[in-house]
Each structure stands twice: as structure tokens, then as C-alpha cells.
Amino acid sequence: MTLLSKTIQGIQPLDATAMDAARARQNNLTKPPGSLGRLESLSIQVAGITGQTQPVVKDKVVITCAGDHGVVAQGISAFPQAVTQQMVYNFLNGGAAINVLARHVGARVVIVDAGVAADMEPQPGLAIRKVAYGTADMSQGPAMSREQAIEAIEAGIQVTNEEIALGLSIVATGDMGIGNTTPSSAIVATITGRPVTEVTGRGTGINDEQLAHKVKVIEKALAVNQPDPADALDILGKIGGFEIGAIAGVVLGAAAHRIPVVIDGLISTAGALIAAGLAPLSRDYMIAAHSSVEIGHRAALDHLGLVPCLDFDLRLGEGTGAALVLSLVEAACKILDEMATFDSAGVSGAV
Amino acid sequence: MTLLSKTIQGIQPLDATAMDAARARQNNLTKPPGSLGRLESLSIQVAGITGQTQPVVKDKVVITCAGDHGVVAQGISAFPQAVTQQMVYNFLNGGAAINVLARHVGARVVIVDAGVAADMEPQPGLAIRKVAYGTADMSQGPAMSREQAIEAIEAGIQVTNEEIALGLSIVATGDMGIGNTTPSSAIVATITGRPVTEVTGRGTGINDEQLAHKVKVIEKALAVNQPDPADALDILGKIGGFEIGAIAGVVLGAAAHRIPVVIDGLISTAGALIAAGLAPLSRDYMIAAHSSVEIGHRAALDHLGLVPCLDFDLRLGEGTGAALVLSLVEAACKILDEMATFDSAGVSGAV
Numbered sequence: 001m002t003l004l005s006k007t008i009q010g011i012q013p014l015d016a017t018a019m020d021a022a023r024a025r026q027n028n029l030t031k032p033p034g035s036l037g038r039l040e041s042l043s044i045q046v047a048g049i050t051g052q053t054q055p056v057v058k059d060k061v062v063i064t065c066a067g068d069h070g071v072v073a074q075g076i077s078a079f080p081q082a083v084t085q086q087m088v089y090n091f092l093n094g095g096a097a098i099n100v101l102a103r104h105v106g107a108r109v110v111i112v113d114a115g116v117a118a119d120m121e122p123q124p125g126l127a128i129r130k131v132a133y134g135t136a137d138m139s140q141g142p143a144m145s146r147e148q149a150i151e152a153i154e155a156g157i158q159v160t161n162e163e164i165a166l167g168l169s170i171v172a173t174g175d176m177g178i179g180n181t182t183p184s185s186a187i188v189a190t191i192t193g194r195p196v197t198e199v200t201g202r203g204t205g206i207n208d209e210q211l212a213h214k215v216k217v218i219e220k221a222l223a224v225n226q227p228d229p230a231d232a233l234d235i236l237g238k239i240g241g242f243e244i245g246a247i248a249g250v251v252l253g254a255a256a257h258r259i260p261v262v263i264d265g266l267i268s269t270a271g272a273l274i275a276a277g278l279a280p281l282s283r284d285y286m287i288a289a290h291s292s293v294e295i296g297h298r299a300a301l302d303h304l305g306l307v308p309c310l311d312f313d314l315r316l317g318e319g320t321g322a323a324l325v326l327s328l329v330e331a332a333c334k335i336l337d338e339m340a341t342f343d344s345a346g347v348s349g350a351v
Numbered sequence: 352m353t354l355l356s357k358t359i360q361g362i363q364p365l366d367a368t369a370m371d372a373a374r375a376r377q378n379n380l381t382k383p384p385g386s387l388g389r390l391e392s393l394s395i396q397v398a399g400i401t402g403q404t405q406p407v408v409k410d411k412v413v414i415t416c417a418g419d420h421g422v423v424a425q426g427i428s429a430f431p432q433a434v435t436q437q438m439v440y441n442f443l444n445g446g447a448a449i450n451v452l453a454r455h456v457g458a459r460v461v462i463v464d465a466g467v468a469a470d471m472e473p474q475p476g477l478a479i480r481k482v483a484y485g486t487a488d489m490s491q492g493p494a495m496s497r498e499q500a501i502e503a504i505e506a507g508i509q510v511t512n513e514e515i516a517l518g519l520s521i522v523a524t525g526d527m528g529i530g531n532t533t534p535s536s537a538i539v540a541t542i543t544g545r546p547v548t549e550v551t552g553r554g555t556g557i558n559d560e561q562l563a564h565k566v567k568v569i570e571k572a573l574a575v576n577q578p579d580p581a582d583a584l585d586i587l588g589k590i591g592g593f594e595i596g597a598i599a600g601v602v603l604g605a606a607a608h609r610i611p612v613v614i615d616g617l618i619s620t621a622g623a624l625i626a627a628g629l630a631p632l633s634r635d636y637m638i639a640a641h642s643s644v645e646i647g648h649r650a651a652l653d654h655l656g657l658v659p660c661l662d663f664d665l666r667l668g669e670g671t672g673a674a675l676v677l678s679l680v681e682a683a684c685k686i687l688d689e690m691a692t693f694d695s696a697g698v699s700g701a702v
Contacts, residue, residue, distance in 0.1 A: 030441055031448055032429070032555040036671065037644065037664025078383070078701040086698040090381055095691025097382055103689075104682045204383040205701065293388065311662060313388025320387065327678060331455045338454075340446025347437040350429040350556065 003154045004249075008279045010256035014048030022047035022336055025054070029339040030347050038309065042287065042332035046170075049260045049285055054337040057330040059167040060107035062319040063159060063250050064091060064098055064174035065271075067115035067152075067243035068134030070143065071221070072179040076214045078204045081134075084178045085118045091176070091318075092125055098174055098318035105327040107172065109319075112159050114152055115242025127162070129155035131242045138183060138221040142238045149237035149245055153274075156249020157256075164253075170260045172289070172326050173247045174319020175267035178204075181294060184270035186218045186239040188296040190227050191273045192303045199296030201266075201315075232277025240274070247271025252278065255285035260329065264322040265292035265314060269300040276304055287329060290314055290321035354505045355600075359630045361607035365399030373398035373687055376405070380690040381698045389660065393638065393683035397521075400611045400636055405688040408681040410518040411458035413670040414510060414601050415442060415449055415525035416622075418466035418503075418594035419485030421494065422572070423530040427565045429555045432485075435529045436469045442527070442669075443476055449525055449669035456678040458523065460670075461514060465506050466593025478513070480506035482593045489534060489572040493589045500588035500596055504625075507600020508607075515604075521611045523640070523677050524601050525670020526618040528594045529555075532645060535621035537569045537590040539647040541578050542624045543654045550647030552617075552666075583628025591625070598622025603629065606636035611680065615673040616643035616665060620651040627655055638680060641665055641672035 001009075022044045027033045034040065046055045066088050072081050090096045091111050094103075102109045112127045113120045117134035120126060131151045135143035144152070160171065181203040188199045196218045202211055225238035236245050248271040254261040255275075263272045263286050276283045288306035291298060293315040301308060309328055314321045342349050352360075373395045378384045385391065397406045417439050423432050441447045442462050445454075453460045463478045464471045468485035471477060482502045486494035495503070511522065532554040539550045547569045553562055576589035587596050599622040605612040606626075614623045614637050627634045639657035642649060644666035652659060660679055665672045693700050 029448075030438070030446065031667050035555070035665070035667040036448060037666070039663060039665070080699055080702055083699050086696070087381070090691060090696045090698055093691070093696065095381065095696050097380075097387060097686060097690055100685050100689045101682055104678075104685055204386070309663075312390060312660075314386070314390070315388070316382050316386040324679065324682060327455075328675065331452055331675060334451050334455055335448060338451045339448055340441060340444070345437070345441045345444065345446050347441055348431055348434050351431055 065243035065246035068117035070137035152245025156246035160253030172322035251275035416594035416597035419468035421488035503596025507597035511604030523673035602626035
């Protein structure tokens with residue numbers, strides 16, 4: 001059995017008993033029942049994920065997956081392709097937004113080279129799992145083969161398994177890849193069935209004319225490749241990206257080990273759509289970090305039935321929104337674990 | 352000159368030069384300009400508040416103001432009045448939600464007894480500034496005198512000044528007081544001009560019949576007292592609460608010392624409305640923590656022109672939402688201070 005199929009088969013439903021116990025405890029803490037809203041529901045979800053009635057979130061990692069995209073040849077991004085590699089080095093040197101936010105929330109950062117179009121120097125914090133030097137141009141044919149799609153997903157699973165071995169309570173997904181809102185919007189259009197115009201945004205910052213061109217490139221990629229909406233591997237292979245596949249692998253690897261996974265913005269959610277296509281139960285292990293400026297993101301979240309935690313007008317990726325939400329989930333679990341009950345504090349209940 | 356008028360006169364406009372410098376730096380950090388959305392705007396606001404181009408948020412405090420309300424005699428709350436005092440002891444023992452969340456974000460907690468209807472035992476972490484043993488029943492006449500209103504506000508200013516002397520980068524407001532959504536909704540109705548039914552919610556959890564009764568009690572209080580919408584002291588005195596006045600004082604004290612103040616939910620925002628009525632410039636020093644379940648909260652935020660950071664279905668008060676947002680503001684300032692620039696990281700800009 002392959003790593004992918006073994007991982008998919010390992011994903012089980014949430015633990016309803018642990019969720020019931022967590023819910024009962026929430027209702028006995030010194031506050032009106034339900035008055036901590038999303039903090040309560042997040043803690044109950046994590047109880048169901050972990051099977052623990054008072055889960056403790058301690059070891060945190062952001063796994064930021066990087067890859068390049070042949071479709072940049074069509075001029076769909078405001079930044080040159082070399083920036084993917086440059087930003088990976090920026091991550092490794094600790095100077096990027098994801099480093100600042102991960103430090104702030106006490107999370108480590110691991111970068112996965114799933115398909116950067118340049119050789120990366122091996123160093124701590126970088127997992128080199130390169131499937132190829134960037135995808136092929138999806139507007140001319142498939143971005144990658146079905147075998148490469150599996151390889152990309154398994155790269156994400158492997159890195160996640162390695163992080164779990166080091167100690168892991170929760171994982172955040174992140175992405176880096178110049179041009180990667182283009183395949184992400186293509187995936188969202190295919191899986192949600194919405195028109196390309198409704199799920200395509202400005203990425204790092206293109207103008208109206210460039211946006212119209214980007215929409216046409218995506219429409220051409222869909223016409224050329226005809227991805228099967230019911231076959232997630234077909235979608236990832238034809239119109240995806242290596243880092244998107246690796247993100248799907250992070251989601252599946254986390255879910256198979258009963259670890260909550262915080263999904264960042266549009267690109268991460270495209271990866272989550274692939275994961276949910278392969279293993280529908282994985283959806284219950286996901287926490288949507290935020291609502292991105294990218295218009296396709298909301299459509300993807302709606303399709304997955306996920307409600308974002310933050311609405312901060314973010315559109316950077318890297319895992320930045322997810323890193324912030326790691327801390328909110330940790331706070332939610334501390335509420336469940338550390339608050340006094342009405343009895344223990346000698347506080348009267350409702351009359 | 353009284354402490355209140357001295358404090359009001361000390362509030363100055365934001366520092367436009369510092370904001371311009373912070374904005375310029377944000378645009379040179381290794382990310383597409385604007386891609387960190389609210390994190391960028393928060394950092395620019397804090398630059399303007401502090402006058403520092405790269406402000407550092409370090410010392411954090413939650414000031415939770417407590418008081419009781421004579422209007423509970425009308426049966427407008429689900430919990431008995433004794434819970435105010437019991438919860439203050441729960442705060443001092445570290446078992447309440449605000450303690451858990453403040454610990455999580457590394458903030459200290461100070462409780463202000465502005466008017467609890469029982470004697471509180473002096474102890475560390477408790478500032479006893481009791482104006483009276485609870486307000487009078489505002490449905491029968493004024494909740495307090497104009498002198499008491501000033502005294503309550505000055506209690507908040509004094510405690511804030513003491514905290515500033517200990518070292519303070521940012522402050523969060525919080526409240527405790529059984530029945531205090533009732534005066535808060537009355538204040539919101541008066542200042543925004545909206546009907547009581549549109550700004551009155553279920554507080555700690557009352558049913559439809561009790562909610563209809565609560566609306567009638569507030570309408571009676573407004574009819575009996577006729578508070579002047581243009582006179583914030585008149586409003587606080589006639590239909591306010593001691594902890595609401597103290598919260599207004601926290602806002603004014605912070606603003607006078609160029610310290611950002613994170614405003615919690617409905618009750619804190621009622622205090623912020625009083626502060627903005629006394630000193631319109633104080634509004635620029637406010638950061639709205641979250642959008643409460645209490646329907647009057649959104650109306651109050653709209654009136655102040657504040658956009659909430661979190662939408663987490665919170666309705667507990669205590670400063671819980673504001674505590675979480677302390678950490679988000681700290682993160683925003685770290686982005687501005689710690690990220691690499693395009694030049695320093697050797698990353699190419701947009702083409």
C-alpha cells in the first residue's frame with residue numbers, strides 16, 4: 001500500500017465522546033454557557049480531533065510549501081519567478097512575515113521545497129522534496145503527471161510525519177510560489193463549479209487588464225485539460241502545483257494522526273480542497289484561519305463548510321494568517337483546560 | 352484643574368509624521384504592499400498613537416472595571432447580583448476567562464472596584480476605588496449624581512496612570528457587573544439615537560419575555576431621566592454605571608499618555624462612547640477588539656467609526672476579546688519592526 005492510500009485510510013471520524021465531555025465542561029466553567037462563542041467551539045473541535053477532553057496545544061509548526069509554476073510564462077504575476085527562491089532564503093534567514101508571526105506565537109517553521117525552479121542549498125529548516133523544477137505551463141497541457149501529483153502529496157505527508165515524530169500538537173499550512181493564485185483559482189473553479197471570473201483575484205497585485213488576462217489563461221487551462229471535478233488527483237495533476245499538492249499532504253498527514261490543521265489563505269485552501277476530495281473526513285480536522293482578499297477563497301471555504309477565524313484583509317500567504325490562528329486555538333484550549341468551574345470558584349449560577 | 356479636565360486637555364491628535372514613516376516602511380518590507388491588511392493598518396495606527404515609527408508592544412495590562420447596578424431590582428439579568436463580587440474574587444484567584452487569556456498573551460490583570468455592592472478585601476491586583484455600593488435604580492431616577500460620574504471616570508484615569516508608571520505599552524478594557532448590559536444599551540440608544548429595541552440583547556442569557564421586559568425597563572429609564580445626548584457626563588450619571596465610567600477613564604487616561612487602548616465588547620464600548628463624548632480625539636487611540644453577539648455593540652462601533660478585529664461570537668465581557676487582540680496588535684507591530692526589507696533580504700520587487 002502506498003503512503004498516500006495508507007494515510008487516507010488512517011483518517012477516522014472525530015471522537016464524539018471527547019466532544020461531549022468538552023462541551024459539558026465548557027457549560028460548567030465560570031461564564032454564561034456559550035458566551036465565549038468561537039473559542040468554545042474551537043476547543044470542542046480540538047477535543048474531537050485529538051480524542052482528549054482537555055487537549056493542550058503546545059508544540060506548533062508552520063509547514064510552508066514552495067513551488068514554481070510554468071504558467072508564469074503567460075505573464076499572470078506581478079513578481080518575477082526568481083522571487084520564489086529568494087523568498088525561501090528569506091524564510092530560512094528569518095526575515096519574512098511568516099518568521100515574525102511564527103516567533104510571536106511560539107511556532108517553528110519548516111519550509112518544503114516541493115518544486116522550486118532552482119536548486120536549493122540544503123540547510124536546517126528546509127525539507128528538500130523537489131518533484132521537479134516547477135510545473136509545466138497548464139495553459140498548454142497538464143501541469144504535471146498523475147505520478148508527480150501523488151509524489152507532491154506524499155512529500156507533504158512525509159514532512160508532516162517527521163514533524164509529528166519531533167512532537168506536534170497543531171500544524172499550520174503555508175505556501176510560497178510566484179504565480180500560484182492562478183492554479184489555485186483554477187482548482188476552486190473546477191471543484192466548486194463556479195465561473196473563473198468569480199474565483200480569480202489580483203494575487204500579489206495586478207491591474208484590471210492583467211486580471212482579465214489571468215482569467216483567460218485559467219479558462220484556457222481548463223479547456224485544454226478538462227480536469228475531472230470528481231477526481232482530485234486528476235485536478236491536481238492537470239491544473240495544480242507541487243506546493244499545492246504538498247499542502248494537501250500536510251492536511252492528510254495531520255488528519256491521519258488526529259492533529260488539527262489550520263488552513264491559511266487561497267492557495268492553502270486549494271490544497272485543502274484536494275485533500276477533502278481524496279479523504280472527505282479530513283475536512284473535520286481543518287480550521288480555516290482567515291478570509292482572504294482573494295475572491296476565490298470564500299468560495300473554497302463555503303464549499304468545505306469552513307468558517308474563517310479572522311477577517312484581516314490578508315493576501316500574503318506563507319501561512320501568515322494560519323500562524324496567528326495557532327495562538328487563538330491554543331487560547332481556546334486553555335479556556336477549556338484552565339478555567340475554574342462554578343463549583344470550584346464558589347460562583348452562583350443563573351437563577 | 353481637575354484630573355478629568357487635565358486628562359481631556361492632554362489628548363492630542365495622532366502623529367502624522369510617524370504614521371507616514373511607518374507606512375513607507377510597510378511598503379518596503381518583503382511582501383506585496385498592503386498584503387498584510389489589518390496588521391499593516393494597526394501598526395500604522397500604533398505608530399501614530401505612540402509617535403514612534405517602529406513601536407514595540409511589550410508591557411500589556413487588562414484593566415477590568417467592576418460595579419453593581421440598582422436596576423437589577425427590575426429583574427433584567429439571568430444571574431443574581433452577588434455574582435459580581437464572586438467573579439471579582441474569581442479574577443483575583445486567577446480562575447476566570449480573563450485570567451486565562453491574559454496569561455496566554457502575557458498581560459497582567461488589574462481589577463478596579465468602581466462600585467461593587469459589597470466590601471472587597473484589599474489584595475494585590477485589586478484597586479479599590481469604590482464610588483458607592485452599586486448605582487441607584489435608573490428606572491426610578493438617576494443612577495448616580497454628576498459628581499459620582501466624574502468620580503467614576505477619575506477612578507479609571509488614576510488606575511491607568513498607576514499602570515503607566517509601572518511600564519505600559521498597551522491597555523485593554525474589561526468589565527464585570529451583573530445587569531450592566533442594561534445601562535450600556537441605554538447609553539448606546541441615547542448616543543446613537545437608535546430605538547432601544549435595536550440595541551438591546553440578551554446579556555448573560557435571558558429569554559424572549561425577559562428581553563421584552565428589559566427593553567421596557569430601559570425605555571422607562573430614558574423617559575424618567577431624559578439624558579442629554581450631547582452631554583456625556585449627564586448620560587453617564589443618569590443611565591450609566593460606575594464601571595462604565597471607570598472604563599471611560601481608562602480610555603481617556605491611555606489617550607492622554609499616547610497609549611493604544613483595546614476596547615472589549617458592549618459595556619466597554621459604552622464606556623468608549625462616554626470617553627469620545629468628552630474628548631472626541633480619544634477615538635483615534637481606540638482599537639475595537641471584536642464584534643459582540645450583543646446587538647447594541649455594532650451600533651456603538653459604527654457610531655465611533657471603529658472596525659472590530661475579531662468576530663468570534665463573544666458575549667462574556669471581562670476584557671476577554673480585548674486580551675486576545677492585545678496579542679494581534681503586538682504581532683502587527685512586530686511585523687513593522689522585525690521584517691526584512693526587499694533590499695536587506697535581496698528579494699526582487701514587482702516587475
